[in-house]
Amino acid sequence: MSPWYKLQNEEQADSPSLLIYKERVASNIQKMIDIAGNAERLYPHVKTNKMPEVVKMMLAAGISKFKCATIAEAEMAAMAGAKYVVVAHQLMGPKVKRLLAFRQQYPDVFVGSLIDSASVAKEHNDVFGASGLVSDVFLDVNNGMDRSGHALDGDILALYQLLYQLPNISCHGLHIYDGHLRTPDFESRRHEVEDGFVDVQHFLEAIAEAGLPRPILVAGGTPTFTVHALNAEIYCSPGTCVLWDWGYGDKLPEQPFEYAALVLTRVISKPKAGFITVDMGHKAVAAENPIDKRIRFLNLENYELVGQSEEHGVIRVENWKTINVGDVLYGVPFHVCPTVNLYDEAYVVENQSVVDTWQVLGRKRRITV
Incomplete structure (x- = not known):
């Protein structure tokens, strides 16, 4: 059985993207x-x-x-x-x-x-x-x-x-x-x-x-x-x-809430041994915290996010040989509020499949008034 977060129709989700479960x-x-x-x-x-x-x-x-x-x-x-x-x-x-x-x-x-x-x-x-x-x-x-x-x-x-x-x-x-x-x-x-x-x-x-x-x-x-x-x-x-x-999830252990918003990103390069690059830069996840408190990947182990620019995230990994360009990673933002604010729309997930898109309308500074 696949993990709760894994999409059955990953090809329907561009990256980087915001997923709402x-x-x-x-x-x-x-x-x-x-x-x-x-x-x-x-x-x-x-x-x-x-x-x-x-x-x-x-x-x-x-x-x-x-x-x-x-x-x-x-x-x-x-x-x-x-x-x-x-x-x-x-x-x-x-x-x-x-x-x-x-x-x-x-x-x-x-x-x-x-x-x-x-x-x-x-x-x-x-x-x-x-x-x-x-x-x-x-x-x-x-x-x-x-x-x-x-x-x-x-x-x-x-x-x-x-x-x-x-x-x-x-x-x-x-x-x-x-x-x-x-x-x-x-x-x-x-x-x-x-x-x-x-x-x-x-x-x-x-x-x-x-x-x-x-x-x-x-x-x-x-x-x-x-x-x-x-x-x-x-x-x-x-x-x-x-x-x-992730931030409140670790800090407030008595609160029973579940992760309901993830960032989906893809491996776009393997620039040298031990390092991969994903299409998750500053524009894809809130970057107001130090680099070790921005995203926690659910389907990657023994890694360290070592650098970000606007469109790229560089990750040091141990299992470099088993990772392929095109692989999909799912990450929990450390701070979800400003992460949501980076997206115009989000993919809606039900039964592990993308079924719709929702507009992040409130990120606008002005709608009509």
């Missing part, structure tokens, strides 16, 4: 729901998959709310049928007008964004107010990631109060991303997450004392998903787990 995507979606307890608690981040068909699969499974990284990803989700999307970025300048255009073009879709600055809140209020509309927002909270969000300091309550005072702003809750907490041991990670939420709880108490509505909490990503899922008050927003990758 549909049955495994469906399994990962169900596992995500099982961990959360129900689909209503999920805000999956679509930045990983960027494909309308994957969003449709999540909608069919009962998931109704989504997070995204860009306005284009929000539009991709809306085009797939999503009615509730949150752009997990603070949008300013031209992007505020694009957000308004999205709202006008998709009036039946709730679209929110993040705010961590009073000046940006006022900008949203003015731009949306001029069109007689309201900007839906979440207060972005920095509880240790130090990438975005307002610090949990003496000024954050005033910003939260401002969001309730501005007439053309509607604040729906807090967004808290603790993606820096990735300790492999689950119990250690759980304690780190809980420690990181101590000041969040103090902020919630201050909100209550100020007589303001209690916000909903949208927290975490994939690394802290299994921790936040234990707290029924929190809405969870994993993303990578829908496709899964």
Whole structure:
């Protein structure tokens, strides 16, 4: 019996290419729901998959709310049928007008964004107010990631109060991303997450004392998903787990997800003894990590990826004589999200055969708005 990943019709897949194993995507979606307890608690981040068909699969499974990284990803989700999307970025300048255009073009879709600055809140209020509309927002909270969000300091309550005072702003809750907490041991990670939420709880108490509505909490990503899922008050927003990758697969051993996205590449040369070259360069797999953390081949042993250029990958191998030009290799990306972003389309695999292609529509910077 051939391995689960091996295509029966390899000749139908050009290389390098992105393979999406549909049955495994469906399994990962169900596992995500099982961990959360129900689909209503999920805000999956679509930045990983960027494909309308994957969003449709999540909608069919009962998931109704989504997070995204860009306005284009929000539009991709809306085009797939999503009615509730949150752009997990603070949008300013031209992007505020694009957000308004999205709202006008998709009036039946709730679209929110993040705010961590009073000046940006006022900008949203003015731009949306001029069109007689309201900007839906979440207060972005920095509880240790130090990438975005307002610090949990003496000024954050005033910003939260401002969001309730501005007439053309509607604040729906807090967004808290603790993606820096990735300790492999689950119990250690759980304690780190809980420690990181101590000041969040103090902020919630201050909100209550100020007589303001209690916000909903949208927290975490994939690394802290299994921790936040234990707290029924929190809405969870994993993303990578829908496709899964080698990086999180090794780092988060308690998470039960399966590889559902692979890179297919072919041996195109054997330039000298002990070395092969494949058509998998920087354009085919995310290259932001060191070269030893880019791809893990499933059907190759005792190898080392020693070099990459735009179109080529050079691999040192032990079994050089048994490898032929034209051989197909299947690899798991270390980081699947930016790897998906390198492809315009993906081959869809069912029953070990390519059966379709899906457009990676969300990789565009702009679709229509």
